[in-house]
Amino acid sequence: GQAAGFADIARAVLRSSLPRTDLDRPMDEAIDHVMQGFMSLDVHPDVPAGVAGLAEAGLRLVTLSNGSAGVADALLAKAGLRDHFDDLLTVEDADLWKPARSAYDYAASFCGAQVSQMMLVAAHPWDLHGAHAAGMQTAWINRTGTAYPKHFTRPDIEVTALDELPGALTSGN
Numbered sequence: 001g002q003a004a005g006f007a008d009i010a011r012a013v014l015r016s017s018l019p020r021t022d023l024d025r026p027m028d029e030a031i032d033h034v035m036q037g038f039m040s041l042d043v044h045p046d047v048p049a050g051v052a053g054l055a056e057a058g059l060r061l062v063t064l065s066n067g068s069a070g071v072a073d074a075l076l077a078k079a080g081l082r083d084h085f086d087d088l089l090t091v092e093d094a095d096l097w098k099p100a101r102s103a104y105d106y107a108a109s110f111c112g113a114q115v116s117q118m119m120l121v122a123a124h125p126w127d128l129h130g131a132h133a134a135g136m137q138t139a140w141i142n143r144t145g146t147a148y149p150k151h152f153t154r155p156d157i158e159v160t161a162l163d164e165l166p167g168a169l170t171s172g173n
Contacts, residue, residue, distance in 0.1 A: 099130020
């Protein structure tokens with residue numbers, strides 16, 4: 001029932017866990033180094049073709065992250081994909097983080113849609129479970145081939161890479 005920014009929580013977790021690590025720099029520098037690393041991440045190799053395929057299918061693409069919209073913006077811009085997304089949403093603007101229902105309700109309200117008209121695409125089963133409980137359709141990107149957790153509601157669609165999703169949506173799988 002409490003909200004805090006991802007960066008604030010990440011910094012606090014790093015401050016409590018890094019002392020158990022042999023660091024090559026002072027603590028504050030190490031934390032800054034890790035946090036700056038988020039801005040230099042690359043997308044998975046299947047993402048560019050998957051995003052392009054979804055956009056070509058005429059779907060509206062929006063992110064909903066527990067992290068900052070700035071990190072999503074940097075990641076997508078670096079990959080040349082930013083123009084495919086109408087909006088980059090963060091739960092920092094919602095009442096609670098995902099998987100709380102209000103996070104998905106926030107996204108639907110922002111988009112002017114019903115939750116049931118939306119689909120969450122994610123590699124995180126906990127996120128898909130929360131979205132399903134809120135009434136969204138779900139698609140799991142199972143890049144690792146692991147079994148879906150039995151205690152979570154199964155996704156509507158399962159693919160091994162994002163570039164498979166446009167075809168799966170077209171075929172109804």
